[in-house]
Amino acid sequence: MFSFQHRARRGLALTAFAAGTALALSACSGGDDAGSDGGDAGGGGSEEAASITFLPKSLGNPYFDTSNAGGADAVEELGGTFEEVGPSEASPTSQVSFIETAAQQGVDALVVSANDPEAICDALNEARDVGVAVVTFDSDTNPECRDLFVNQATAEGIAQAQVDLITEQIDDSGQIAILSASANATNQNAWIELMEAELDANHPDVELVEVAYGDDDDQTSFDKTAALLQTYPELEGIVSPTTVGIAAAARYLSTSEYQGEVALTGLGTPNQMREYVEDGTVEAFALWNPADLGYLSAYAANALATGEISGEAGDTFEAGELGSYEVDEEGTVLLGDPFVFDADNIGDFDF
Numbered sequence: 405m406f407s408f409q410h411r412a413r414r415g416l417a418l419t420a421f422a423a424g425t426a427l428a429l430s431a432c433s434g435g436d437d438a439g440s441d442g443g444d445a446g447g448g449g450s451e452e453a454a455s456i457t458f459l460p461k462s463l464g465n466p467y468f469d470t471s472n473a474g475g476a477d478a479v480e481e482l483g484g485t486f487e488e489v490g491p492s493e494a495s496p497t498s499q500v501s502f503i504e505t506a507a508q509q510g511v512d513a514l515v516v517s518a519n520d521p522e523a524i525c526d527a528l529n530e531a532r533d534v535g536v537a538v539v540t541f542d543s544d545t546n547p548e549c550r551d552l553f554v555n556q557a558t559a560e561g562i563a564q565a566q567v568d569l570i571t572e573q574i575d576d577s578g579q580i581a582i583l584s585a586s587a588n589a590t591n592q593n594a595w596i597e598l599m600e601a602e603l604d605a606n607h608p609d610v611e612l613v614e615v616a617y618g619d620d621d622d623q624t625s626f627d628k629t630a631a632l633l634q635t636y637p638e639l640e641g642i643v644s645p646t647t648v649g650i651a652a653a654a655r656y657l658s659t660s661e662y663q664g665e666v667a668l669t670g671l672g673t674p675n676q677m678r679e680y681v682e683d684g685t686v687e688a689f690a691l692w693n694p695a696d697l698g699y700l701s702a703y704a705a706n707a708l709a710t711g712e713i714s715g716e717a718g719d720t721f722e723a724g725e726l727g728s729y730e731v732d733e734e735g736t737v738l739l740g741d742p743f744v745f746d747a748d749n750i751g752d753f754d755f
Contacts, residue, residue, distance in 0.1 A: 453484030454512035454537070454709035456702055459502050461494040461517050461543065461620060466676055467647040467694050468517065470755050471542065474698030475515060481724055482706055487511070494620045496520035496588055500527045507531035513705035515698075516550075517542040521590045525549035537708035541701040542694075543591040551708055551715040553736045554701040556692045559591075562645070563598035565690045565742045566670060567607070570641045573667035573687050577609040578640030581632045583653055583670075585620040585646040595645050613639070618649045625652035633662055641667035647676065650689060654680035674745055674753040681750050688746040695755055697739055700726055704737055 458475050460468035472488045479486035489506070491498035496519055504527055506514055514536055518524055521544065528538050528549040541554040556562075570580055582599070584592045596615060603610055613636050618625030625648055633639060633656075644650035650670040654677065657663050663685050672689045680686045703723035706712075713719035719731040729737050745753065 452710065453479075453482040454706045455485040455487075456513045456515060456705050456709070457487045457489060457506045457511045458698070458702075459499055459506070459514060459516045460488070460490045461519050462498075463488075463490045463492060465494075465620065465648060466651075466673060470673065471517075471694040471698035471701075474695035475702040476698075477695075478699045478702035478706075478724060482703075484706065486702075494519045494586060496523040496586075499524050503527040503531055507534055507536055510534075511536060512709040513537040513539060515539045515541055515701045515705050516545070518545045518590060519543070519586065520588045521545050523588075537705055539701055539705040539708065541697055543589055545590070547735055551735070552704055552731065553734075554697065554704050554739065555736050556694075556697050556739050557742050558738065559594045559598055561741050562671070562690075563595045563602060565744065566595070566643050566645060567599050567602045569669040569688055569690065569744065570643050570667060571607050571610055573669060574610070574640040576607055579611045579613045579636055579638050580641040580643060581613055581636065581639060582615045583625060583628055583632070583642055583644040583646075583649045584615055584617050585649065587617050589620075589646075592645055599643070618644075618646070618652065620646055620648045622648055622652045625649040626656050629653040629656040633660075633666065639666055641669070644668070644670035644672075646670070647672050647691070650686075651676045651680075654685050658683060658685040671742075672745075673755060674750050675755060677745070678750055681745070681747050688744055690742040690744050692739055692742055693755060696726065699724065700729065700737065700739055704729070 456479055458472045476486045489502045499519055503524060514531060518540055525546050532538055538550040539552045539554060540550045542556060544553045582596055603612055616628045616632055618628045642653055644653050650672040653668055657668055658680055668686050669689050671691045673691060677686060677689055700723050707721040708715060713721050715731060715735055717731055717733045720728055723729055731737055
């Protein structure tokens with residue numbers, strides 16, 4: 405199916421795979437000169453490492469704990485300064501105050517996973533106006549309010565991987581549901597739209613009966629899983645393209661009569677999903693390495709803030725252990741393809 409395109413990063417146990425099968429991480433920060441002015445990232449041209457603040461959708465999410473740790477590693481490599489801030493809940497406007505504070509503090513760069521594509525745009529542009537380079541990762545904003553987007557994988561690749569996994573597990577026939585994050589999550593909605601198109605085009609015997617939203621909250625996602633199974637007694641499978649959702653759904657299934665009867669797949673981390681793969685609740689799921697995503701995002705932010713790149717198409721920069729990357733026509737840097745985890749390989753990963 406899918407495989408990582410870059411080298412494995414230290415801290416990942418890869419005993420059965422060559423180092424080329426996993427993605428690496430690194431991040432950056434610290435320094436004196438801010439990069440952008442009114443969205444022209446990198447205007448300062450400083451050779452010093454930048455001060456970088458990571459702003460995930462919410463704190464306490466294992467996925468973002470991992471990606472932020474990757475960013476912190478990169479910052480340390482570059483000799484910069486790193487800070488992680490964020491709201492306790494992933495609501496559309498909960499990130500605004502943190503953006504405003506970072507701008508007031510004069511950080512060189514912000515690395516943000518957006519809860520809403522529009523709700524934080526004004527705050528981000530105000531930060532850019534005072535020289536803060538803005539990199540989005542994981543979940544993008546409107547392109548007009550950031551300098552660069554670090555994409556974990558193409559939307560098409562993620563959607564295709566999840567459709568392939570669920571249709572294979574239910575023998576390409578029956579009812580399925582999707583358990584997403586919040587209704588406004590940019591990345592989730594893009595993936596779901598492509599999944600629906602793929603199902604309509606190539607899987608006529610698979611019926612998507614509902615898209616439910618767990619708001620990236622464990623208990624809400626757990627309850628939504630129970631509701632889906634009660635509402636659709638003929639449900640064959642659930643796809644949850646969010647690490648919080650798939651873990652909560654797996655927890656519900658593993659202690660119910662549905663274990664082994666209702667297929668579950670989506671996007672998760674090996675550490676949170678290992679027990680559910682080993683006990684047979686989940687056959688296979690996919691993800692990129694979120695630590696690599698944070699690592700690459702930090703290097704991209706540093707390149708912008710120090711003037712190494714401006715965020716224009718064709719710009720290239722080095723991202724430590726991950727190698728060289730190029731900005732595409734959409735102002736995006738692509739990390740790589742999803743990777744499928746199953747019982748044969750999940751023990752080889754530790755994140």
